[in-house]
Amino acid sequence: MSETLAHRAVCASYADVTEVRASDPAAIDRAWATRIARPTVRGNGRLMIVAADHPARGALSVGDRPTAMNSRTDLLDRLRTALRNPGVDGVLATADILDDLVLLGALDDKVVISSMNRGGLAGASFELDDRMTGYSAAGTAKAGMNGGKMLCRIDLDDPGTLSTLTACAEAVDSLAAAGLMAMVEPFLSRRVDGKVKNDLSADAVIKSIHISQGLGSTSAYTWMKLPVVDEMERVMDATTLPTLLLGGDPQTAPEETFASWAKALALPSVRGLIVGRTLLYPRDEDVAAAVDTAVSLVH
Structure with missing residues (x-):
């Protein structure tokens, strides 16, 4: 597949990406139109997705590194490393990142999920008024x-x-x-000393599931994206919707994180992982090894 991707790439370098964006922006639409797509579910029906939509919300930190995600080319390097693993089914990101990746030929035969609401900027007074400032459903379908x-x-207080x-x-x-997956990532949140904090107790996650899975006039295409918390058996009993587990910002040792994922992945309605910073910015900086471990848990 690597040879195929290299052959199909519009751009061979990040300098090429900038040049194409300046001189031939329509090349991005052409790259999307000719990309080799794939169905969301195939094989064993489980998904390993890497996520990279945090920067568009102004969330650039990883663990105790406040500027870890400042470099776009470094993030793209890490994403391309992850996507080269055949066990990585796809990526979730905003248009700026996905357009770079499609020009670089990194999205063929991958599941691609758009990030829609990025208006709730990290630390803003309006953080919880999270309107759709990223992809629209029409843009998602067009690509x-x-x-x-x-x-x-x-x-409930905002x-x-x-x-x-x-x-x-x-x-x-x-x-x-449009017949497309609607992935909902719910949290019960509150402000603590002026900062938005998510309540990760089992009962809070359960309540957020019940509120969010009832959104819209159909649930036929709705999936959940949920954090791994204590009492996951009880949490997952709150929904029949297919669910991907959220990796989140790494706070524990990698061994503990992976063990908690493995336990939750055994639950019937859990269909895989959708992980960003934990895999893309591991403490030992070995992205390929972190991705290999996550893939082995899912597939």
């Missing part, structure tokens, strides 16, 4: 992607939550009308 993902943080819920409900309907 031949598999679906779109929306973050749905719910703070009126901005209502705008987020409304936007997510509309996105669920628009994606479903």
Whole structure:
């Protein structure tokens, strides 16, 4: 596949990407139109997805490194390393990143999921009014992607939550009308000392599932993206929707993280992992090894 990807790439370097963007921006649409797509589910029905939509929300930190994701070319290097692993089924990202990757020939035969609402900027007073400032359902469909993902943080004390819920409900309907996956990532959230914190207790995650899985006028195309927390058996009993586990920002030793994923992956409605910083920015900087471990858990 690597030879095929290299042959199909519009650009061979990051300098080429910038040149094409400046001189022939229509090349991006052509690259999407000729990309080799794939169905969302195939083989054993499980998915290993890498995520890279944090920068568009101003979230550039990884663990105790506040500027870890500052470099776009470094992030692209890490993503391309991950996507070269045949066990990595696809990627979730915003348009700036996905357009770079399609020009570089890295998205053939991969599941591609768009990131839709990036308006809730990290640390902003309006963080929980998370409107759709990324991909639209129409843009997702035009590019031949598999679906779109929306973050749905719910703070009962913040009126901005209502705008987020409304936007997510509309996105669920628009994606479903196009026959595309609508992936919802819910949290019960609250402000602590002015900062938004997600409640990762089992009961809070369960409540967020029930609120978010009812969004829209159909659930036929809705999937969940959920954090791995204590009592995952009880958490997953809250839904019949196919679910991908969220990796999140690494806070524990890699061995503990991988062990918690392995246990949760054994639950019937869990269909795989969708992981970003834990795999792309491992403590030992060995991206390929971290990806290999995650792939072995899923496939």
